[in-house]
Amino acid sequence: MSLPTAPVLVIGGSGVVGSQAVRMLRYRHPELPLAIGGRDLRRAERLAAEVGQAAAVVIDLTRPDLGLGKESTFSAIALFVKDHTLNSFRYALDHKIPYLSISTGTFEIGPEVGLFIHQPDRAPILMASQWLAGAAVFPVLETAANYETIKSIRIGVVLDEQDMGGPAASDDFERLTSVAPAALTIKDGGASWVTGEEAKGTVKSIDGTELDAQAYSPFDVLSLGAATGASSIRFNLAYGMSASRRRGESYSTEIVIDVTGTRKDGREESSHLEIVHPQGQAPLTALGVSLGLERLLGLRGEAPPPGLYFPELLIEPEYFVEQMKVIGTHFDVAEEGIC
Numbered sequence: 001m002s003l004p005t006a007p008v009l010v011i012g013g014s015g016v017v018g019s020q021a022v023r024m025l026r027y028r029h030p031e032l033p034l035a036i037g038g039r040d041l042r043r044a045e046r047l048a049a050e051v052g053q054a055a056a057v058v059i060d061l062t063r064p065d066l067g068l069g070k071e072s073t074f075s076a077i078a079l080f081v082k083d084h085t086l087n088s089f090r091y092a093l094d095h096k097i098p099y100l101s102i103s104t105g106t107f108e109i110g111p112e113v114g115l116f117i118h119q120p121d122r123a124p125i126l127m128a129s130q131w132l133a134g135a136a137v138f139p140v141l142e143t144a145a146n147y148e149t150i151k152s153i154r155i156g157v158v159l160d161e162q163d164m165g166g167p168a169a170s171d172d173f174e175r176l177t178s179v180a181p182a183a184l185t186i187k188d189g190g191a192s193w194v195t196g197e198e199a200k201g202t203v204k205s206i207d208g209t210e211l212d213a214q215a216y217s218p219f220d221v222l223s224l225g226a227a228t229g230a231s232s233i234r235f236n237l238a239y240g241m242s243a244s245r246r247r248g249e250s251y252s253t254e255i256v257i258d259v260t261g262t263r264k265d266g267r268e269e270s271s272h273l274e275i276v277h278p279q280g281q282a283p284l285t286a287l288g289v290s291l292g293l294e295r296l297l298g299l300r301g302e303a304p305p306p307g308l309y310f311p312e313l314l315i316e317p318e319y320f321v322e323q324m325k326v327i328g329t330h331f332d333v334a335e336e337g338i339c
Contacts, residue, residue, distance in 0.1 A: 004075035004297060007033035011059050011066075011088060012080030014044040016165040020286035021078070024327075026051040028290055029299060035074060037066075061087050076296055078289055079103070082172055086115055093122040098296035098303075100126040100289060102133050103172050106184050106217045116308050124304045126292050126311065130219045131157060131235070132281050133288025134311045136255050137223050138320035139331075141312055143271045147261040150230040154258040155220060156203030156213060157235075160242040160251035163280040184217035186225050186233035203238040206254055206274045206332075207246060211238035223310050230261075244278065253281040274332040275324075283327055291315055291323060 008025070012018040013036035025032060034051065036044040037059035044056035060067030061083050076098040079088050083101075089112060092099035104112060104127065116125055130137045136155050144150055182193035199215040216237035224233055244252040255275040263269050277284050288311065294300045295314040304314060311320075325331065 003029065003032055003299070005033070006073045006075040007035040007055065008076045008078065008293060008297070009035045009037055009057075009074040010078045010080070011037045011061075011083075013078075014038045014040060014047050014056075015080055015167075017282045017285050018080040019047055020282045021080070021289045022047060022051055022054070024283075024286045024290045025293065026053070028294070032299075033075075035072075061085055063087065064090065066091055076100070076293060078293055080289075086111060089115055089125075092125070093119045096122050096306075098124045098126070098293075100128055100292050100296060102128045102285065102289065104129045104219075106219060106222060107181060113308070120308075121306050123306050124296055124309060125307070126296055126309045126314065127219065128288060128292050128311050130223055130288075130311060131155070131255070132253070132284040133292065134315070134320060135275070135277075135284040135288060135324065135329075136235075136257065137220050137312055138315070138317045138324075139255070139273055139275060140220075140224055140257055140259060141227060142317040142321050143257070143259050143273065144228050144261075145317070146263065146271075147259070147269075148264045148266075150228040150259060150261040152232040152258070152260045153224055153228065153230045153234075155235045156201075156238065156256040157216075158203060158205055158211065158238045158240070158242050158254035158256075159281065160245060160253065161240055162245070163242070163251045163253060163282075165282060183215035183235075184221045185215060185235075186221065186230060189231040191225075201234070201236040203236050203256060205238075205243045205246075206256070206276060207243040209243065209246065211240050213238040219310065223312055226310075227312060244276075250278070251280050252276050252278045253284065270336055272334045272336075276330045277324075277328060278330070279328070284324065284329065287323055287327055288320075291320060 034054040037057045048054035048056045079101040082103040182195045201213045203213040213236040242252045257273040260270040
């Protein structure tokens with residue numbers, strides 16, 4: 001494993017979630033050169049000074065060169081904001097460097113896929129817009145490995161209203177929950193886009209409280225549909241108060257997973273997982289981005305060739321889940337037979 005000499009450009013790296021990813025990258029790779037990009041140069045400079053081996057740069061997504069000029073070189077780009085211009089994507093393809101993004105909705109995937117299809121041999125592109133960059137997908141896949149066939153996957157998440165993050169995250173949430181024409185689910189083995197009453201649901205918080213929820217379709221539905229072949233997949237999002245705040249503590253983030261199917265010994269069974277990070281959604285997102293960048297750069301395993309990837313194609317579920325636990329994520333797992 002050798003570190004790149006050119007820095008990793010983290011666009012939005014001084015924001016609430018981006019800054020945690022920068023700190024996590026620095027913790028995991030003390031000598032990895034970083035470039036922290038954003039609109040607020042002073043804030044980026046403060047973070048660069050804090051983590052060391054880092055520079056601060058101003059990013060202008062309206063310009064094809066991102067406002068960086070012709071002399072700048074990078075080893076990879078990680079994007080923490082929605083780039084409607086796709087200039088950061090084009091920049092990565094033009095310079096043949098790995099690219100990772102986390103803010104694209106399922107209904108928005110077309111422009112990025114279309115751009116890649118026209119230049120498929122340029123760079124590895126990691127589309128990591130799964131919930132918290134993989135924090136639900138990987139536990140599901142680790143659980144699914146114990147089954148011969150998967151019948152149903154249900155994911156319910158609780159996003160505490162005090163855990164929104166910065167302006168970029170708030171903009172993403174507003175766009176992905178209000179502009180999206182419908183939410184993608186898998187029903188009876190086929191894609192089903194739900195709206196209105198059909199999109200309404202509930203999530204049972206880890207303390208048993210039933211919360212109103214809406215069907216939501218991050219890339220988890222795409223990933224799990226392709227990886228498991230489950231005949232039914234639904235992802236519900238509850239935006240409100242987490243169980244920890246109801247106890248009078250700070251907010252946390254919750255992921256509740258139910259998988260049903262046939263075990264390899266023929267038994268019909270279900271698995272129930274409750275996953276909590278006591279510091280909210282940002283640490284898990286930062287972890288997912290860090291693990292993705294490690295693979296793209298060849299810092300763990302061989303760097304992938306040019307291609308279009310989801311995280312589960314580059315990272316082993318067991319390793320991702322192990323790293324979730326390392327950063328303080330709590331898992332409560334229950335399994336039972338189906339009558």
